[in-house]
Amino acid sequence: MDQDRMHRSWLMLGLGTAGQTASTTVLYGLPFLIPAFRREFGLSLPAAGVLVSCPVFGILLALVGWGLVADRFGERIALAAGLLPAAAAMAVAANADGVRMLGALLVLAGATGSSVNSASGRLVIGWFPPDRRGVAMGVRQASQPLGTGLAAAVLPPIAASAGLGAALLFCAGLCAVTGVAIAVFAVDPPRPASAGAGRAPAPYRGTYLWRLHAVAALLCVPQFVVTGFALVFLIDARGWSPGTAGTVLAVANLTGAGVRLLAGWWSDRVGSRVRPMRVLILATAADLALLTLGAAWDSALGTAALLLAAGLTVSTNGLHNTAVAEYAGPRWAGRALGVHGVGQHSAIVLVPPLVGAVITGYGYTPAFAAAAVVPLLAAVVLPAERASAPWEPAGVPGPKPAAAGG
Numbered sequence: 001m002d003q004d005r006m007h008r009s010w011l012m013l014g015l016g017t018a019g020q021t022a023s024t025t026v027l028y029g030l031p032f033l034i035p036a037f038r039r040e041f042g043l044s045l046p047a048a049g050v051l052v053s054c055p056v057f058g059i060l061l062a063l064v065g066w067g068l069v070a071d072r073f074g075e076r077i078a079l080a081a082g083l084l085p086a087a088a089a090m091a092v093a094a095n096a097d098g099v100r101m102l103g104a105l106l107v108l109a110g111a112t113g114s115s116v117n118s119a120s121g122r123l124v125i126g127w128f129p130p131d132r133r134g135v136a137m138g139v140r141q142a143s144q145p146l147g148t149g150l151a152a153a154v155l156p157p158i159a160a161s162a163g164l165g166a167a168l169l170f171c172a173g174l175c176a177v178t179g180v181a182i183a184v185f186a187v188d189p190p191r192p193a194s195a196g197a198g199r200a201p202a203p204y205r206g207t208y209l210w211r212l213h214a215v216a217a218l219l220c221v222p223q224f225v226v227t228g229f230a231l232v233f234l235i236d237a238r239g240w241s242p243g244t245a246g247t248v249l250a251v252a253n254l255t256g257a258g259v260r261l262l263a264g265w266w267s268d269r270v271g272s273r274v275r276p277m278r279v280l281i282l283a284t285a286a287d288l289a290l291l292t293l294g295a296a297w298d299s300a301l302g303t304a305a306l307l308l309a310a311g312l313t314v315s316t317n318g319l320h321n322t323a324v325a326e327y328a329g330p331r332w333a334g335r336a337l338g339v340h341g342v343g344q345h346s347a348i349v350l351v352p353p354l355v356g357a358v359i360t361g362y363g364y365t366p367a368f369a370a371a372a373v374v375p376l377l378a379a380v381v382l383p384a385e386r387a388s389a390p391w392e393p394a395g396v397p398g399p400k401p402a403a404a405g406g
Contacts, residue, residue, distance in 0.1 A: 008127070008187065009127035009128055009136075011185070012123055012124070012127045012186060012187065012189070013124055013127065013128075013136055013139055013140060015079075015123075015178075015181060015182050015185060015186050016075075016079075016116075016120035016123045016124055016140050016143075016186075017120075017139055017140050017142070017143040017146075018143070018178045018181065018182075019079055019083055019116045019120055019143075019178045019179070019182055020116050020117075020120050020140060020143035020144065020147065021143040021144075021146050021147040021150065021174075021178075022083065022147065022171075022174035022175045022177070022178040022179075023082075023083065023086065023113040023114075023116040023117075023147070023175060024143060024144050024146070024147025024148055024150075024151070025147050025150060025151045025155070025170075025171045025174055026055055026086060026090060026109050026110070026113050026171045026175065027055045027056065027059065027110055027113055027114070027117075028055075028144065028147065028148055028151075028224075028227060029147060029148055029150070029151025029152075029155060029171070030051075030052045030055065030106070030151075031052050031227060031228040031229070031231065031352065032151050032152050032155045032156055032231055032246060032249075033052075033155055033156070033159055033164065033167055034048045034049075034052065034231065034232060035156070035159075035231075035232070035235070035242060036155075036156070036159035036160075036164045036167065037051055037052075037164070040164045041098075041099050043099070044360070045232070045356040045359065045360050046353050046356040046357045046360060048356070049228070049352030049353040049354075049355070049356035049357075050103075050352070050353045051099065051102065051103055051106070052228065052352045053348075053349045053350075053351075053352050053353060054103045054104075054106035054107045054110065055106045055107065055109055055110030055113070056110060056345050056348045056349040057107055057110065057349050058106070058107040058108060058109065058110025058111035058112075058113075058114065059110045059111065059113075059114040059117065059341065059342075059345045060342055060345050060346060060349060061107075061110075061111050062110075062111040062112070062114050062115075063114045063117060063118060063338045063341040063342050063345065064118075064335060064338035064339060064342055065338070066078055066082060066114055066115040066117070066118045066119060066334075066338060067118035067119075067334035067335040067336070067337055067338025067339070068334065068335055068338070069081070069115070069119075069334070070115075070118050070119040070334035071331065071332070071333070071334035071335055074188040075119040075120070075123040075126070075186065075188050075189070076182060076183070076186040076187065076188055078115045078118065078119035078334075079115055079116060079119045079120060079123070079179070079182045079186060080179050080180075080182050080183035080186070081115065082112045082113055082114065082115025082116060082119075082179075083112075083113060083115070083116065083175045083176075083178055083179030083182065084175070084176065084179040084180070084183070085108075085112040086109045086110075086112040086113035086172075086175045086179075087172045087173070087174075087175035087176035087179060088172070089105050089106075089108040089109035089112060089172075090105070090109050090168050090169070090171045090172035090175065091168075091169060091172040092105055093105035093106060093109065093168050093172075094164075094165035094166070094168040094169045094172065095165060113175065114341070117337070117338075117341045118334050118335075118337045118338045118341065119334065120140060123186070123188070123189065124136050124137055124139075124140045125137070125322070125325040125326065125333060126188070126189025126190075126330065126333075127189045130326070131268055132268065133264075133268070133322055133326070134263075134264035134265060134266070134267035134268035134273070134318070134319070134322060135261065135264045135265050135268055136264070137264055137318040137319075137321060137322040138260045138261040138262070138263060138264025138265065138318045139261060139264070140318070141260045141264075141314075141317045141318030141321065142256075142257035142258070142260045142261055142318075143257075144314060144317065145253040145254065145255075145256035145257040145260065145310070145311070145314050146253070146254065146257050148227060148253045148256075149249070149250040149251070149252075149253030149254050149256075149257070150250070151171075152231070152246045152247075152249040152250040152253060153246055153247055153250035154167075154170060155167045155170070155171075155246075156231070156242045156243065156245075156246040157242075157243055157246070158170055160242065160243075202332065203327055203328045203329065203332050203336065207383070208327065208383050209324060209327060209328070209336060209339075211381055211382065211383040212320050212323055212324050212327075212340070212382075212383065213324075213339060213340050213343040214343065214378075214381050215277075215281075215320060215378045215381050215382050216317075216320045216321075216340055216343060216344050217343040217344050217346060217347045218347070218374050218375070218377055218378040218381065219281070219284075219313070219316060219317075219320075219374070219375065219378050220344045220345075220347040220348050220351070221347055221351060221370075221371060221374045222284060222288055222309070222313045222371040222372070222374055222375060223313040223314055224347075224348050224351040224352070225351060225355055225367060225368070225370075225371040226306065226309045226310055226313050226371070227310075227313075228351060228352045228355065228356075229355060229356075229359065229364070229367070230245075230249055230252075230306055230310065231245050231246065231249060232359075233295075233306065233364055234248070234249070234303070234306075237295070237298075237364060238303060248307065249307075249310065252307040252308075252310035252311065253310055253311075255307075255310065255311040256310050256311035256312075256313075256314045256315070258311070259311040259312065259314070259315045260314060260315060260317065260318050263276055263280060263315050263316065263318060263319055264318050264319070264322075267319055267322070272385060273319045273320070273322055273323040273326075274319075274323070274382065274383065274384070274385050275385070276316075276319060277316045277319045277320060277323075277382060278379060278382055280312065280315045280316050280319075281316060281375045281378050281379045281382065282375070282376075282379055283312055283315075284309070284312045284313055284315070284316075284375045285372055285373075285375040285376050285379070287305050287308050287309050287312050288305070288309060288313075288368060288371050288372035288375070289372045290302075290305040291305035291306055291309055291368050291372070292365060292368040292369045292372055294306075295363075295364045295365045295368050296365040320340070321337065321340065324336050324337060324340045325337055355367050358370075
């Protein structure tokens with residue numbers, strides 16, 4: 001890879017990561033506003049969970065469509081055309097009069113902001129060769145815990161001091177700034193000549209992609225049990241103040257970003273996405289079992305395991321996204337990542353209201369216990385190593401991993 005292309009690839013990675021970080025505050029950062037939603041509208045915990053799920057429902061409506069836009073018209077158009085309307089929707093939501101209007105606007109913000117989920121991963125895959133792709137996607141995927149950590153640190157104090165509307169305006173501003181930067185500076189990756197000739201066959205004839213989609217959906221359950229209810233657990237069950245809990249969770253999510261980077265580096269070194277994923281899945285299950293025990297006996301072990309889970313439950317995201325995009329290839333990566341995201345968000349949209357109801361009726365221990373079982377199911381569904389040629393960026397004959405595509 002020549003110097004000019006290398007510099008440009010890192011710039012594109014920076015833009016994609018910034019866009020994902022901004023959209024994360026909207027798509028996944030709203031659980032940190034649950035106390036503000038309850039205070040502002042007098043909602044129960046399950047009802048506040050439904051409100052938090054509204055952006056995720058919006059993602060389900062639009063994710064595959066944004067993947068098609070990225071495949072047909074390019075990543076830059078898809079990213080900018082999603083982030084800027086998401087910013088507008090959040091700005092209007094900041095002044096919403098009631099729960100129904102707020103919920104509808106959050107659905108719209110999720111539908112438009114979800115362009116980042118399909119297009120930013122495709123942008124990264126297209127600019128990096130296979131032997132650097134794990135780290136690059138680790139950086140891009142680190143944007144989700146970074147965005148979640150930013151939401152944990154910033155949204156609760158803004159809502160407490162300036163009101164719920166100010167917190168939503170903060171999210172709108174982030175989306176607007178990154179959307180403009182991408183529109184001005186982003187460049188679509190060059191595509192292999194074969195990608196433009198004829199119609200590429202769909203990569204869904206076997207079970208490999210379907211099993212990866214299923215694994216990712218299963219792993220979203222423990223991730224969003226932790227993300228959605230860590231703050232209220234520390235406040236309600238441990239007696240922490242909202243400010244302290246938000247700050248500590250922000251640090252824990254930064255750790256999660258580092259874990260994703262290490263997982264990507266590991267996958268590049270061993271030439272596999274599947275082997276590191278299997279180890280991390282089992283480690284997640286073990287940690288969630290400790291969290292369950294710590295919650296049941298009111299032990300500091302539960303708090304420590306919860307903070308560790310903030311990193312472990314997100315550790316595999318970059319790996320399975322990279323595996324899906326590499327296997328699908330340049331003509332199908334956007335749509336495959338869209339389908340991948342739909343499976344995940346079908347699980348995510350159900351977690352806050354259902355887990356909120358379980359916690360309200362039975363406490364935190366059963367909710368954490370259920371979350372500990374799900375990664376074990378994912379380990380069973382995870383496919384074996386798949387030898388296939390990874391998607392090579394046009395004109396970049398980089399060395400291939402030993403067993404790519406897993």
